[in-house]
Amino acid sequence: MSPDRSRFRAAAAASGRWLFLVVLLAFLYGPLATLILFSFNDSIVIALPFREFTLRWYGEAMKNPLVVESLKNSIGLAAIVTPISLVLGTLAAFGITRFRYRARGAVAGLVGAPLVVPWLLIGVGALLFFSRFHFHLSLRTVAVMHVVTVFPLVAAIVSARLVRFDRSIEEAALDLGAAPRELLRYIILPLIAPALAASAIFAFSWSFNNFVVTFFTGGFEVTFPVWVFSTLRHAKNLPVVNAVSTLVAVVQLGAVYLAWRLARSRTLGRGVSSDIPEGAVPGLIH
Amino acid sequence: MEGGGTMSEGPVVRVVEVTKRFGDITAVDRVTFDVGRSEFFSLLGPSGCGKTTTLRMLAGFERPTEGSILLEGEDAAGVPPYRRNTNMVFQNYALFPHLTVAQNIAFGPERKRLSRKEVQERVSVALETIRLTELSARYPKELSGGQQQRVALARALANRPAVLLLDEPLGALDLKLREEMQFELKRIQREVGISFVYVTHDQGEAMTMSDRIAVMHAGRVEHLGTPEEIYLQPASLFVAGFIGKAGLLPCTVEDVTPTRLTVGLPDGGRAEASRGPHEYRPGLEAVLVVRPEHLSLSLEPPGAGSSSLAVRVVDEVFLGAAIRYLVEGPDGVQLWVLTAYEARLPAGSPGRSAWVRWDPARAYVLPVERGSAPGEGEAPEAANGRLSTLSSGDA
Amino acid sequence: MMRRKRAEEREGIGRGARRALLYLASPVGVLLVLFVGPMAVLLIVSFEYSSFTRTGGFTLSNYSTVLTDASYLRVAWTTIFVATMSMGVMLLAAIPLAYFLVFRLGKLELPILLLLVLSDELNPLIRIYAWRMLLGREGLINSFLTSLGVIEHPIDALLFSKIAVIIVLSASFIPYATIPIYASLKAIDPSLLEAADDLGSRWLAKFRKILLPLAAPGIFVTVILVYIPLFSEFAAPALVGGTSGYMLGNAVQEQVLELGDWGVGSAMSFLLLVLSGVVALIGYKLGRIRRLEAIT
Numbered sequence: 005m006s007p008d009r010s011r012f013r014a015a016a017a018a019s020g021r022w023l024f025l026v027v028l029l030a031f032l033y034g035p036l037a038t039l040i041l042f043s044f045n046d047s048i049v050i051a052l053p054f055r056e057f058t059l060r061w062y063g064e065a066m067k068n069p070l071v072v073e074s075l076k077n078s079i080g081l082a083a084i085v086t087p088i089s090l091v092l093g094t095l096a097a098f099g100i101t102r103f104r105y106r107a108r109g110a111v112a113g114l115v116g117a118p119l120v121v122p123w124l125l126i127g128v129g130a131l132l133f134f135s136r137f138h139f140h141l142s143l144r145t146v147a148v149m150h151v152v153t154v155f156p157l158v159a160a161i162v163s164a165r166l167v168r169f170d171r172s173i174e175e176a177a178l179d180l181g182a183a184p185r186e187l188l189r190y191i192i193l194p195l196i197a198p199a200l201a202a203s204a205i206f207a208f209s210w211s212f213n214n215f216v217v218t219f220f221t222g223g224f225e226v227t228f229p230v231w232v233f234s235t236l237r238h239a240k241n242l243p244v245v246n247a248v249s250t251l252v253a254v255v256q257l258g259a260v261y262l263a264w265r266l267a268r269s270r271t272l273g274r275g276v277s278s279d280i281p282e283g284a285v286p287g288l289i290h
Numbered sequence: 291m292e293g294g295g296t297m298s299e300g301p302v303v304r305v306v307e308v309t310k311r312f313g314d315i316t317a318v319d320r321v322t323f324d325v326g327r328s329e330f331f332s333l334l335g336p337s338g339c340g341k342t343t344t345l346r347m348l349a350g351f352e353r354p355t356e357g358s359i360l361l362e363g364e365d366a367a368g369v370p371p372y373r374r375n376t377n378m379v380f381q382n383y384a385l386f387p388h389l390t391v392a393q394n395i396a397f398g399p400e401r402k403r404l405s406r407k408e409v410q411e412r413v414s415v416a417l418e419t420i421r422l423t424e425l426s427a428r429y430p431k432e433l434s435g436g437q438q439q440r441v442a443l444a445r446a447l448a449n450r451p452a453v454l455l456l457d458e459p460l461g462a463l464d465l466k467l468r469e470e471m472q473f474e475l476k477r478i479q480r481e482v483g484i485s486f487v488y489v490t491h492d493q494g495e496a497m498t499m500s501d502r503i504a505v506m507h508a509g510r511v512e513h514l515g516t517p518e519e520i521y522l523q524p525a526s527l528f529v530a531g532f533i534g535k536a537g538l539l540p541c542t543v544e545d546v547t548p549t550r551l552t553v554g555l556p557d558g559g560r561a562e563a564s565r566g567p568h569e570y571r572p573g574l575e576a577v578l579v580v581r582p583e584h585l586s587l588s589l590e591p592p593g594a595g596s597s598s599l600a601v602r603v604v605d606e607v608f609l610g611a612a613i614r615y616l617v618e619g620p621d622g623v624q625l626w627v628l629t630a631y632e633a634r635l636p637a638g639s640p641g642r643s644a645w646v647r648w649d650p651a652r653a654y655v656l657p658v659e660r661g662s663a664p665g666e667g668e669a670p671e672a673a674n675g676r677l678s679t680l681s682s683g684d685a
Numbered sequence: 686m687m688r689r690k691r692a693e694e695r696e697g698i699g700r701g702a703r704r705a706l707l708y709l710a711s712p713v714g715v716l717l718v719l720f721v722g723p724m725a726v727l728l729i730v731s732f733e734y735s736s737f738t739r740t741g742g743f744t745l746s747n748y749s750t751v752l753t754d755a756s757y758l759r760v761a762w763t764t765i766f767v768a769t770m771s772m773g774v775m776l777l778a779a780i781p782l783a784y785f786l787v788f789r790l791g792k793l794e795l796p797i798l799l800l801l802v803l804s805d806e807l808n809p810l811i812r813i814y815a816w817r818m819l820l821g822r823e824g825l826i827n828s829f830l831t832s833l834g835v836i837e838h839p840i841d842a843l844l845f846s847k848i849a850v851i852i853v854l855s856a857s858f859i860p861y862a863t864i865p866i867y868a869s870l871k872a873i874d875p876s877l878l879e880a881a882d883d884l885g886s887r888w889l890a891k892f893r894k895i896l897l898p899l900a901a902p903g904i905f906v907t908v909i910l911v912y913i914p915l916f917s918e919f920a921a922p923a924l925v926g927g928t929s930g931y932m933l934g935n936a937v938q939e940q941v942l943e944l945g946d947w948g949v950g951s952a953m954s955f956l957l958l959v960l961s962g963v964v965a966l967i968g969y970k971l972g973r974i975r976r977l978e979a980i981t
Binding site: 170172173175176177178179180181182183186190191194195 | 349350351370371372373376377378380381382384385386387388397398401402445446449
Binding site for chain 3: 021024025028029031032033034035036038039042091092093095096098099100102103105106107108111114115117118120121122123124125126128129130131132133136148149151152155159209212213215216219220228229232233236237241245246249252253256257260261264
C-alpha cells in the first residue's frame with residue numbers, strides 16, 4: 005500500500021473513531037443535557053421552542069412536601085444502609101478469602117447470589133416473605149432488603165483487595181510484636197481502606213438509586229426514584245421533575261467525580277483497576 | 291526446661307529432634323542443632339530441603355509436629371510469633387508500604403510500648419547501623435532493592451531480639467550488591483552481637499559468612515559443622531557434591547589403618563587417602579572425595595607408590611590466576627583440577643593423556659551408604675554414573 | 686512442592702472452618718433469612734392458589750397459566766425480543782468502545798472511562814424520564830425534526846413502543862456492558878499483539894485470532910451480567926413501553942401489586958429465576974471454555 009493511501013486510511017479510521025465517540029457520548033449524555041436545559045424553561049409543556057429562562061420549577065420542587073420527603077427518605081436510607089453493608093460485606097470478604105474450608109465455594113456462591121438474581125425477583129420474594137410473616141412494609145423493610153442486595157457488592161470489592169494482599173506483611177507485623185488486634189488496626193485496615201472507601205461510595209449510590217426492590221418492599225413512605233416513577237406513570241412530563249432530577253444528578257455526578265479524583269491522587273496512577281467493581285463481581289462468583 | 295538465670299549461659303536456640311509433617315509429607319525430619327550466643331549460623335541446602343520451614347518454626351509461624359524448640363532456655367511451644375524474642379528478615383522484605391522507613395523501623399518498639407524517646411533512639415541507631423539515615427522519611431516503594439533489604443534488617447534489629455532469623459535475604463539482589471551486603475551483614479552481626487540464623491541455598495554465601503553451617507537435604511541435617519569441616523570432610527555424598535566443586539571417584543576400601551586407608555581405584559590401581567569418622571572395612575564400596583585444588587596434573591607418569599589416576603585431558607578454562615582442567619578417567623568419571631597459572635600444562639593439552647596425583651592427607655573417603663538420605667538411597671551403580679556430575683555447587 | 690502446598694492446606698482446614706465461622710455468622714445469617722427465605726417463599730407461593738376465589742393449597746395452575754396462556758406467551762416473546770435487540774445494540778456500541786479505550790485513545794482513555802462510569806451513576810429513573818422527554822410525539826426529537834422540516838408528521842413509534850424500550854435500555858446498560866469487555870481486553874499482554882504485528886498479520890486476522898478469543902470471556906460475562914437484568918426490567922417498559930412494550934417485569938408487577946394474584950406473579954418470577962440461572966450457567970461454562978482455549 006502506498007504511503008498516501010495508508011495515511012488516508014489512518015485518517016479515515018481516526019475520524020471514524022471520533023464520530024463514534026461523539027455519537028456515543030451524545031447518546032449517553034444528550035438526554036441528561038436536555039433534561040437540565042428544560043428545567044429552566046418557562047413553560048409547563050416540555051417542547052421546543054425554548055421560552056424564557058426561569059428558576060420557578062426549582063422553587064416549586066423545594067416547596068413540594070412529597071419531593072422533600074422522598075429526598076430525605078432516600079438519603080437517610082442510604083446513610084443507614086451503607087455502614088451496615090460495609091460491615092457485613094467486609095466480614096464476608098474476610099470469611100471467604102482468608103480461610104480454607106470445604107464449604108468455601110458454597111459460601112462464596114451464596115454471598116454472590118444477590119448480585120446475579122434480578123432485583124425484580126428479590127423484590128417480589130421479599131414482599132411475599134414479609135407479608136407471609138406479617139411484617140409491616142415500611143422504610144425498615146426497604147432498608148433491610150437494601151442491605152441484603154448491597155453488601156455482596158462490598159464483599160466483592162473488598163475480597164478482590166484481600167486476595168491481592170501480601171501475607172508476608174502480616175507475618176512481618178506479627179513477628180515484630182503486633183498482636184492480632186493490632187495487626188488489624190495498624191496494617192490490614194489501613195491497607196484495605198481504599199477498597200472500603202470505594203465500596204462505601206458504590207453502596208451509597210446503589211441504595212439511593214435503587215428503584216425495583218424499594219418499589220416492592222416499601223410501604224407508604226416514598227423514596228426519590230419511587231416518587232419519580234409514580235409521578236410520571238400516569239401524567240405527562242413535568243418540569244418539576246426536571247428540576248429535582250437536575251439537582252440530584254448534579255450532586256450524584258459531582259460526588260462520584262470528586263471521589264474519583266481523590267482516589268486517583270492517592271493511588272498515584274494505580275487507580276483504574278480499583279474503579280472496576282463489575283470486574284470483581286464475576287470474580288466473587290467464581 | 292532449664293530454670294532461671296539462663297540469660298547469660300547456654301545456647302540461645304536449641305532445636306531438639308524437630309519434625310514437621312504436612313499431611314503425609316515430612317518437610318523436616320528429626321532436625322537437631324544449637325545456636326550459640328553471637329553465632330552466625332546458617333541453614334544451607336537446595337530448595338525444598340526444609341530449611342525455610344525450620345526457620346519459620348523458630349519464628350513461630352509453624353508448629354513442630356514433634357520435637358521441641360527452646361529459645362533462651364524456655365520451651366517455645368505454643369508461644370505465638372508476637373511474643374517470641376526472635377525477629378525475621380523476610381525474603382521479599384515485607385516492608386509496610388503505607389509507612390515510611392522510620393515508621394517501619396519504629397513499628398516493633400512501638401508495639402513494645404516503649405516511650406517515644408526510646409523509640410526514636412532505637413530508630414536512629416538502627417538507621418545508622420544500616421547507614422540509611424537520610425532516607426528515613428521515604429516510602430518503601432521509593433527505595434531500591436538493596437535499600438529495602440537494609441530497612442528490613444534495621445526493622446528487625448530495632449527490636450533487639452535474641453536471635454535474628456534471615457530467610458534468603460540476598461536472593462533478589464544482583465551479584466555485586468549481594469557481595470557487598472554479605473560483607474555488611476557480617477559486619478553488623480559482629481557489631482551488634484546478636485545470633486543470626488541464616489537460610490540460604492547459596493553455598494558460597496554460607497561458607498563466607500557463617501561460623502557454623504547445617505547442610506540440609508530432604509528434611510534432614512546431613513552435616514553440622516564449621517565451613518572448613520564441611521568443605522574438607524563432608525559427612526555425606528550430598529554434602530560433598532553440594533559444597534564447592536568436588537572430584538568424586540568410586541573406589542573400594544582394601545586396607546584400613548588407624549590413620550590411612552588404601553583403596554582400589556576403577557583403573558585397577560591402588561591409592562591412599564585419609565579416613566573420616568565413619569566405619570570402614572575391606573571390601574566396602576566407597577567414594578574418594580578430592581577438591582580440585584588438591585589434585586595435581588601432569589603429563590608425566592607419577593612415581594611409584596603415589597596416589598594417582600590415569601586420565602585424559604578434556605577441556606581447559608582460563609580463570610585468570612588459575613587454570614581449571616576437566617579430565618576424564620576410567621568409566622567416564624570426570625574430575626576438575628585447579629592449577630595455578632605457573633604450574634599449568636603446555637598448550638594444546640586437551641586430548642592428551644595425563645595423570646592426576648593427590649596427597650593422601652587431602653583426599654577423603656566416604657562410604658557409599660552415607661550417600662543421599664535414606665529412602666532415596668541409590669544403588670551403587672547408579673551412584674557411580676552420577677557421581678561425576680554431582681559437583682553442583684557454585685564455584 | 687505442589688503436594689506439600691495441598692497438604693499444608695488440608696492441615697489448616699479444620700482450624701480454618703472454625704475461625705471463618707466467626708466472620709461469616711452475621712453475613713451468612715442475614716442472607717439465609719432474608720435472601721434464601723424470600724426465594725423459598727416465592728417458590729412456595731408459586732405453587733399455591735392465591736386469587737380472590739381461593740388462597741392456599743397446592744396447585745400447578747399458576748405455572749400452567751403462565752406457560753400456556755397466549756397473552757403471557759406474547760409478553761414473553763416481547764421480552765425476549767426487546768432484551769435481545771437491546772443486547773445487540775449494546776454490544777455494537779460496547780465492543781468497539783472497549784477496543785478504542787484500550788488501544789486507540791491514549792490519554793483520553795481515563796477521561797472517557799470516567800464519563801462512562803459517571804453516566805452509570807445516574808439514577809435510572811432520571812435517565813428513563815429524560816428519554817421520554819425526547820421521544821414523545823411532542824417530544825424534543827420530533828419537535829426538532831419537524832421544525833427542521835425533515836419530517837412532516839411526528840414519528841409515533843418513538844415512544845410507547847418496543848423501539849423506545851430498546852433505546853432506553855441500551856443507553857442505560859452501555860457503560861455496564863463495556864466494563865467487563867474493557868477489563869478483559871486490558872488484561873491482554875501487549876507483547877502478544879506486538880508479536881502478531883511482527884509476524885505481519887493483517888488487522889482482520891489479528892482481530893480474529895488474538896483479540897476476539899481473549900476478549901471472549903469479557904463478552905460472555907457482559908452477556909450474562911446484562912441479559913438477566915434485561916429480562917426482568919420493568920421501570921423502563923412501564924414508562925416508555927406503552928402497551929406494545931409490555932414486558933415480563935410489568936406482568937409480574939401487575940399480578941403481584943395490582944391484581945393480587947401472587948400465585949401467578951410468583952410463578953412467573955420463579956420461571957424468570959430459572960431462566961436467569963440457565964443463562965448464567967451457559968454463559969459461565971462458555972466463558973470458562975473459551976478462556977481455557979485462549980490460554981492453552
